[in-house]
Amino acid sequence: MKGNPVINGVRDDFGYRHGEDCRGFTREECKLWDKAESDEEREALKDRRDERRLREHKERERRDWGRTQAGQLLKQLGETFEAYRQCVMEDPQLQEKALEFDQVNQKIFNKMKSTIDRANSAPRCQYPKGNGETCRAPRIRGKKYCHMHLMMEEARPVKLRLPNLADAAGIHGAIATGAQAVVDGKLDYKQASILGYYLQLALSNVGNVDYEEEEEVLTTD
Numbered sequence: 001m002k003g004n005p006v007i008n009g010v011r012d013d014f015g016y017r018h019g020e021d022c023r024g025f026t027r028e029e030c031k032l033w034d035k036a037e038s039d040e041e042r043e044a045l046k047d048r049r050d051e052r053r054l055r056e057h058k059e060r061e062r063r064d065w066g067r068t069q070a071g072q073l074l075k076q077l078g079e080t081f082e083a084y085r086q087c088v089m090e091d092p093q094l095q096e097k098a099l100e101f102d103q104v105n106q107k108i109f110n111k112m113k114s115t116i117d118r119a120n121s122a123p124r125c126q127y128p129k130g131n132g133e134t135c136r137a138p139r140i141r142g143k144k145y146c147h148m149h150l151m152m153e154e155a156r157p158v159k160l161r162l163p164n165l166a167d168a169a170g171i172h173g174a175i176a177t178g179a180q181a182v183v184d185g186k187l188d189y190k191q192a193s194i195l196g197y198y199l200q201l202a203l204s205n206v207g208n209v210d211y212e213e214e215e216e217v218l219t220t221d
Contacts, residue, residue, distance in 0.1 A: 008042070011050055014057045024049055054152055081112060125149055160186070165202045175199055
């Protein structure tokens with residue numbers, strides 16, 4: 001069973017690529033999906049797909065940027081900045097001459113250098129990588145992750161913590177949680193409809209299940 005392509009579809013607007021199906025899966029990911037035996041395995045596969053698509057999207061953007069005039073000028077700026085910094089390191093007196101003969105550009109260089117030095121000493125992203133290490137890119141101020149990994153985290157689906165559905169009180173609590181999630185924009189119409197359907201099933205079936213009786217049978221056997 002391949003599942004509903006709408007429910008299991010991508011959570012981004014990057015567009016579909018050659019080799020992906022209507023859910024954004026590659027051929028290899030489709031095989032893994034068909035072999036998945038639990039919802040947890042399928043959720044992990046969807047997360048893996050979304051992370052792959054984000055990486056590929058950023059790589060395409062990086063290649064396209066390098067072809068633009070702005071990208072080429074920025075590359076030249078970085079190369080020139082590094083070359084001039086090396087000159088200043090080898091002969092510190094150059095800064096005095098530069099301030100005398102080209103004060104404007106020397107001040108621009110000093111400001112750039114100061115900004116780079118601060119960035120190099122900034123707190124690092126704490127996103128766990130597959131090899132067990134953490135990302136070392138500068139993290140966004142007030143956030144735990146860098147810009148790229150923050151985007152990846154925000155692309156993940158919101159996981160609601162529902163109460164135990166073993167009794168009517170728990171089910172009504174889950175209904176209240178789902179309703180609040182809809183108000184807060186954490187669930188779209190289709191997700192809310194699916195959740196409502198399963199809560200309705202749980203509510204209609206709650207009187208037909210006796211957990212204590214099942215536990216007693218298991219214990220005496």
